[in-house]
Amino acid sequence: xxxxxxxxxxxxxxxxxxxxxxxxxxxxxxxxxxxxxxxxxxxxxxxxxxxxxxxxxxxxxxxxxxxxxxxxxxxxxxxxxxxxxxxxxxxxxxxxxxxxxxxxxxxxxxxxxxxxxxxxxxxxxxxxxxxxxxxxxxxxxxxxxxxxxxxxxxxxxxxxxxxxxxxxxxxxxxxxxxxxxxxxxxxxxxxxxxxxxxxxxxxxxxxxxxxxxxxxxxx
Numbered sequence: 001x002x003x004x005x006x007x008x009x010x011x012x013x014x015x016x017x018x019x020x021x022x023x024x025x026x027x028x029x030x031x032x033x034x035x036x037x038x039x040x041x042x043x044x045x046x047x048x049x050x051x052x053x054x055x056x057x058x059x060x061x062x063x064x065x066x067x068x069x070x071x072x073x074x075x076x077x078x079x080x081x082x083x084x085x086x087x088x089x090x091x092x093x094x095x096x097x098x099x100x101x102x103x104x105x106x107x108x109x110x111x112x113x114x115x116x117x118x119x120x121x122x123x124x125x126x127x128x129x130x131x132x133x134x135x136x137x138x139x140x141x142x143x144x145x146x147x148x149x150x151x152x153x154x155x156x157x158x159x160x161x162x163x164x165x166x167x168x169x170x171x172x173x174x175x176x177x178x179x180x181x182x183x184x185x186x187x188x189x190x191x192x193x194x195x196x197x198x199x200x201x202x203x204x205x206x207x208x209x210x211x212x213x214x215x216x217x218x219x
Contacts, residue, residue, distance in 0.1 A: 114178060151182075
């Protein structure tokens with residue numbers, strides 16, 4: 001188990017978030033899945049997944065708890081954001097879901113918390129857009145009071161072979177706490193390639209990620 005114990009919440013339970021939530025729930029009892037769509041939450045409570053990613057047996061046996069109540073997130077200290085990242089008609093990214101999810105997490109974020117973004121975003125967005133929202137709403141200091149992480153999703157809807165628990169994942173760690181979280185969680189079921197930020201603080205820093213090592217776990 002993670003030391004100290006972590007209480008994990010997955011924000012957004014669509015075709016990306018639900019497999020993530022179920023995978024974590026299998027290893028970390030008490031994992032909470034959150035979605036603002038009450039109909040989606042009711043559906044999952046019945047063991048039904050309209051996306052077809054998780055069957056009823058796996059969903060119910062995973063022990064995943066689901067909710068649409070923000071207050072239920074207050075006991076959590078790790079938040080994995082898996083909301084959609086659509087685009088506008090003019091092809092500009094629609095950051096509405098990310099903004100809303102970040103504000104929700106900010107309301108319950110405490111010192112020592114970890115916030116991971118699985119949503120597909122352009123370089124720099126996690127640190128330069130999401131981080132400040134979290135800091136503003138929570139009143140905490142990014143990089144000091146809470147840690148950011150990034151792990152772009154690679155879910156191929158309907159693909160039962162290359163599932164979340166079988167794919168290779170590229171992850172970004174802001175500090176040692178974040179790296180330890182990856183090693184004690186996702187590295188248990190898939191291969192991780194760590195991205196590390198160079199010391200330079202130039203505007204191009206997000207385009208200069210390098211992959212220094214890969215953690216191999218199960219074959």
